[in-house]
Amino acid sequence: MRPRSGGFRRAVLPALAVTPLPADAPRRRIAYDPRNPLARPFASQLGAFRSGTSTPRAFLEECLDTLTRDEPAIAAFVTLGLDAARASADAATARWREGRPLSLVDGMPIAVKDMIETIDMPTQMNSPIFAGWQSRRDAACVAAMRQAGAVIVGKSVTTEFACGNSGPTRNPYDSARTPGGSSSGSAASVGAGMVSMGFGTQTHGSTIRPAGYCGAYGLKPSLGALHTGGLAPLGPTLDHLGIIAASLEDAWTSAKAIASIAGGTPPHPGMRGPMETPAALRPATLVRLNTLGWAETPASSQAAFEAAVSAIAAAGVTILDASNDAGVAALEAELARIDDYATDLLAWESRAALGAYRAHGDHMVGARVHDLLERAAGMDTARYERGLAGRQRLRDLVAGFAGRVQGFVMLSSSGPAIADHAYTGSRNYALPWTMVAAPSISLPLLVDQELPLGLQIAGFAEGDAETCAIGAWLRDTLLKH
């Protein structure tokens, strides 16, 4: 799996099962420090690019040094395009030197989740069905980031069709643990410092959870706010393009570059807000949520979250929760039952795509794909419509908090990354905001068992900028301690 130094490495996927790393591979274990993560922010380089003390090419080489050293243990990429990446970085270097960068992400090294089509590399979706398969277009988000000057390093590992069998990727902080899924490779490559941003997708929990597991920032914007054209569809009313990044600034400027060039998924005009990352904003009131995930969260992670909530309250924010607010209690009650209808919605909406893949043969798709198709086969239109109604009820409940509170705070996952490579973790903390269609951000601010633990801030539909501003305040406040 060692990347060649140039050209495309086009790994044709060997099998559906998790590819074990060599048995003699030493266990990689690095204690997470949120003030000194492995992730390599791009935004903090812009001053050096402007002053000429660094360049996008020099920054890329730092990333590639890490990639060359760590990729054998992490296996974040399925395809690399290093010659093209270096050429792009050189072009960005020339633009910064001339004082005419294309955007705030000009020269940013990025990874493209292998569910997303690229004109110059295969899109294989961790499925033997798509081994070596070549699209002939860039997805809207890829085209936009290219136009903004970003440097595409390669295609990052996904779980099978973003819902099935896991890939070979390991967590950058502990190679015995999952990086999360389905955006496994993007989260691991960003968390490890190989790139500053990786595209994720989120249909249930696939951006927020892996970002939290890998010590990266994860942005799931308002539904439709970033164009999903060229992403292999799973659940058309659930699929979000997600951004996993080394800093909140990298996440925001990437999302805005896409929104300003490609727009949103029609008819959404595209994510609202300024091109520059919104300044930190202290909220007056936040809702603290436990969600269905609390019961499965280890006590040590619960304690880390409680400490964060206490620090937020100590900084002057009023905290509402199910014990002191009837509206929150009602919301928690609804969140306790979303799993069933969320899975119904996914099963029903994904059956067209997954069924077409299974047509290649039952043995060509994994067990989870079969499970989703079986569930859909047992459904009827009325049950799908009940799922839609449930989701609308949840959206209405959340919208009812507008004006009273500025956001919702909870964990990003049920504890830190689990010591499993086949299971990518529970989505119980991420699922609510996928369903609500409102923005949420995973902030890599907490630590449990020396591993990254994400804190999630969510807001109201179309309030992406406000949610980002609160996220910046949470970061500044919690890292101060």
Added chain:
Amino acid sequence: MRPRSGGFRRAVLPALAVTPLPADAPRRRIAYDPRNPLARPFASQLGAFRSGTSTPRAFLEECLDTLTRDEPAIAAFVTLGLDAARASADAATARWREGRPLSLVDGMPIAVKDMIETIDMPTQMNSPIFAGWQSRRDAACVAAMRQAGAVIVGKSVTTEFACGNSGPTRNPYDSARTPGGSSSGSAASVGAGMVSMGFGTQTHGSTIRPAGYCGAYGLKPSLGALHTGGLAPLGPTLDHLGIIAASLEDAWTSAKAIASIAGGTPPHPGMRGPMETPAALRPATLVRLNTLGWAETPASSQAAFEAAVSAIAAAGVTILDASNDAGVAALEAELARIDDYATDLLAWESRAALGAYRAHGDHMVGARVHDLLERAAGMDTARYERGLAGRQRLRDLVAGFAGRVQGFVMLSSSGPAIADHAYTGSRNYALPWTMVAAPSISLPLLVDQELPLGLQIAGFAEGDAETCAIGAWLRDTLLKH
């Protein structure tokens, strides 16, 4: 272009320009008779299949005889799969013999517009960019029709990306004329009697117009009512799957087979209505519309339409029009200005896909693709949102007629097929119902200059079954004379 008798003919597209038929090809000219069209209905065979006096295989061979004779002059197909088609027809034959057909379309020979992905044939979109390109899945509609037992004869010619340069296809009633676009090959193959149904798509006018030009029935269902998964996207909020068929029954049963198996585009649950074609229903009141197309319609076509409206009125239907109803006058006024915002919506929404294609090189896409991209480049979010608002205004105007009238009647096109192969005709009659998202059906009931002229009946969103029932009544009433 002569098809081989078996296996796939995989024509790799040579160039963007219209491919001229051989100079010595005799002009094909057949007078259209709506009571005795070339089109070959499948539904009328079901009794013979049940009684054993015919079989799907025998019916397919009739279709293939026509195809073998006429395809050189019509050029409806880009890829044929005749061995597979015969095997499918044999399987359907066995099922009918056992009295256990899979559906009302079991054994129906169909054509798949080459904008729609198939697991077993290339999808080339009349673009050199996609020459020989192979998807690895069936589109939702293809998978559904296969599951219902349909016999896929081949991939039918489209204009470039369903919006650009025309293909080689000729009108089956006059080879000097266009079959219409972008569903050129599907309309021509159905109109000529090579298949009983062909998939179309309609983003502006691409199902209703070619169906009308070629003497076929065209069904554009309610927006989202038939799953668009696996159709190359053009305008995501405009794209409809369309059905072009040899009879109203063939159109309805095909659409219901798809809706019942694949559902609609999420969150639409799928086209409502019975599996069997709704019985003819006489409406109490219809609105007669001229639309923006009237001024460009030749007097002879206007006369054919006036005669039809008179016959409808004589059969007891109250006709409202702009001269006797203020609501209709307001609707006509809005219809006179939809072209501008409809084109804005298309340009803005298609820029992601078309821009990604143009990335292959400016010379790799045609002039109309460039024009759309140029228009989008001159737009901003506010202008797109004005387009959305205009469309909503039109939808509200039409919805205001609910309860007062049962449908809207107008031509399907500005006269019969024009004598041009590069230009596929005006979409001014088809565009309104694409924008409104309500169902419309082109009925091949009128004749002008010995050519087919479509009569269009449109209804209210989700009222597909009612619109079909009125279409059946119009057919029965107008063919009686």
